[in-house]
Amino acid sequence: MTLSRLTLVGAGPGDPGLITLKGYQAIAEADVILYDALVDPEVLKHARPHAILECVGKRAGGPSWEQEAIHNRIAELAPHHEHIVRLKGGDPFVFGRGFEEVEFARTLGITVMVIPGVTSATSVPALAGIPVTHREVSRSFQVITASTNNGLLSEDLLKSTALPGTKIILMGLSKLKEIVDLYLKHFSGSLGIAILEKGSSSEQRTISGTLENIVHRAQLAQVKAPAIIIVGEVVHLLKNQTVYGS
Ligand code: SAH
Numbered sequence: 359m360t361l362s363r364l365t366l367v368g369a370g371p372g373d374p375g376l377i378t379l380k381g382y383q384a385i386a387e388a389d390v391i392l393y394d395a396l397v398d399p400e401v402l403k404h405a406r407p408h409a410i411l412e413c414v415g416k417r418a419g420g421p422s423w424e425q426e427a428i429h430n431r432i433a434e435l436a437p438h439h440e441h442i443v444r445l446k447g448g449d450p451f452v453f454g455r456g457f458e459e460v461e462f463a464r465t466l467g468i469t470v471m472v473i474p475g476v477t478s479a480t481s482v483p484a485l486a487g488i489p490v491t492h493r494e495v496s497r498s499f500q501v502i503t504a505s506t507n508n509g510l511l512s513e514d515l516l517k518s519t520a521l522p523g524t525k526i527i528l529m530g531l532s533k534l535k536e537i538v539d540l541y542l543k544h545f546s547g548s549l550g551i552a553i554l555e556k557g558s559s560s561e562q563r564t565i566s567g568t569l570e571n572i573v574h575r576a577q578l579a580q581v582k583a584p585a586i587i588i589v590g591e592v593v594h595l596l597k598n599q600t601v602y603g604s
Contacts, residue, residue, distance in 0.1 A: 362436040364463045366456050368449045368475015369393070371482055373558035374400040380473045381445075388443035390435050392428065396447045396584065410439070425455055429462045436468055449477040453503050453528055477501075479526050482557030482586045486564045488596050490524050495591035498523030504530030504537060504587075511536055519544040524590035531585045535573050541589060542569050550593025555585040566596055 365384040370376035377385075385391065385404045393402065395415030402411050414423045414431065423431075435442055450456025450472070460470050479501040483490050490499040504527050506512045511533060518525055519541065530537055531553070541549070552566035553576055565572070565579045569589075 362440060362442060363469040363471065364432065364436075364442045364444060364459075365471045365473060366444045366446065366450050366460060367473045368477075369397045369401065369445045369447050370476040371448055371478040371485075371558040372396060372398060372556070374398045376476045376481065376558060377401060378473060378475070381475065384441075384443050384471075384473060385445070388441050389439040390442045391445055392431065392435075392442065393445040394447045395422075397445055401445070410435075425458060428459065432459065432463055432468075433466060436463075436466060442468075446475070447478070449475040452477045452479060452501065478557060478584070478586060479528060482554045483526065483588050483592075485557050485562065486552065486554045486596070488552065488554075488588060488592055490526060490588075490592065492592055492595060495595070496522075496524045499526055499590075500524070501526045501528065503528050504533045511540065516540065524588065524592050527587040527589070530587045531581060531583050534576055534587065537587065537589075538569055538573055545569060545589075549589065550591060550596075551587065551589045552593045552596065553579075553581050553585050553587055555581050555583075557584075557586065564596070566593055 367381045367384050382404055388405060388409055390410045391405055392412050392414045395413055405411060414428050444459055446454050446456055463470050480490050500518055500523060502514050502518055502525060503512055504515055547568060547570035549569050551569055551572045552564055555563040565575050565581055567575045
């Protein structure tokens with residue numbers, strides 16, 4: 359039996375330039391790469407010619423792999439391959455379930471290393487020209503998932519109305535109206551909000567407005583996932599000058 363090791367690598371928000379050097383080193387040394395669907399194919403060109411490349415994420419609206427199926431695949435591959443890289447979007451420990459894979463691999467006696475990634479939570483706003491904090495308008499930010507397993511608005515989102523600071527909401531697009539209705543009960547209708555679609559890709563779009571008009575604007579723009587919703591005074595700092603890649 360080969361003594362296997364697993365490196366969990368953060369793939370960043372999508373742009374292949376936003377993976378760390380250590381991340382690329384691991385990719386270049388791997389015998390197997392298990393990657394998420396949102397990983398840019400350009401990144402995989404850095405793999406060794408005979409490395410096994412397997413997508414274990416959701417593809418073209420198809421079903422995503424169950425977490426358990428990914429664990430089983432790691433268990434199957436580990437005895438036969440020395441170095442497995444698990445490439446996960448953004449930072450694997452930010453709503454990525456990366457830690458579950460680390461724990462599972464450790465139960466098999468696999469040595470695990472973690473290479474953090476650039477999380478979409480802060481990088482996608484930055485690429486859109488929105489700072490998540492600002493000395494004068496926001497001294498904190500909260501990164502919140504909108505959804506829970508049972509499809510309801512998360513408790514953390516409900517409680518976020520009690521805190522100042524910027525709200526960065528992941529996995530929230532399908533609940534945009536519910537989120538806006540909730541915030542309208544607690545904040546002014548003129549509060550800034552933006553939807554940041556497909557951040558760091560050539561299709562990146564920003565749909566910005568206020569709590570009062572964003573639902574309508576999002577409908578007109580036909581926004582699609584992946585997208586981040588950012589709420590707060592910082593959104594008003596957005597000028598139309600930032601075009602990603604320019
Ligand atoms: N671990 C990831 C987040 C996983 S949750 C990270 O650190 O970035 C998946 C959610 O992240 C998506 O529903 C979306 O809200 C957000 N997201 C990830 N990549 C994105 C991108 N390129 N543009 C916009 N939102 C993105």
